[in-house]
Amino acid sequence: MKVNIVTRILEANERLAEQNKALFKESGVFVLNIMSSPGAGKTTFIEATIKALEARGLRVAVIEGDIQGTSDAERIGALGVPVVQINTGGACHLDANMVREALPDLPLAGIGLLIIENVGNLVCPAEFNVGEDAKVMLLSIAEGDDKPLKYPLMFQESRALIINKMDLKPYLDVDVGKIRKDSLSLNPSLNIFEVSARNGDGIGQWVEWLAGYIDKNS
């Protein structure tokens, strides 16, 4: 017998993402989902962001998504910030259920911002909502200026693009203007920040924008 069913395959994930989102709203927590390829500088960028935000009195917590290991969570924990490590055990992205299971270990009531570091991967994290208010894409200039056109979905789905490792620019022949132009053609409302997570350049502008964005959207 033929059964005609039209169901979105990721429906279960979408449902859980909505539940997470409702819980975040209720707790007054704004949530960022940070995506990039492995080693682009997510953890370093999150460290720099936390330092800048704490100076403004915003309490931050972090969920670290990695295929395995706890080194990223240890780096964040060293800043005195609540952090939970999710090990996906091979899966190339975080999904809403993994985030849901991590939430009981976080003091949601005491924080204003939850930063989720997704698994390093330029392809699929964009497909799986986890209940975030905004996706943030991070691209390091060492990866080359052709990435927006090769991995369009991540750029399309993001609210902000962080162009990281700007301190390496003198050593690379990357065209940052092309990264900007191609990203904006994929997503005209993208907010772009050029930073060096290592030396702190540009972090002030990013955090300024983020604080305003949180105010407007919560």
Place this chain on the structure above:
Amino acid sequence: MHEASIMQSVFEIALGKLEGSGYERVDSISLRIGRATGVVSDALKFAFEALKPGTPFYGAALVIDEVPVGGVCLSCGEDFSTDERFVFQCPACAGSRLDITRGRELDLTGMEVS
């Protein structure tokens, strides 16, 4: 990239439909996969073959309908499709205001049971 977890979700949805239907086996599963999703049909088929032994899907066939990226140009009204995973410009007038309506599908569209 995550074709195995996509296929896992397909199995879960299909099992849910099979349960309580009075049928025991799934003979075929049909999916509609948009090209913009980056989900690779061959990898889906591989995951399907790997996951089906010992399940009600063991004898099932997988049918995949790949949907090209496409939409409508807001400048000239052209209804276009492309082989690329993304379009920037209307192929007719080169306009950049586009309403992309196809290519993001990730749907289970039907199954046959017996």
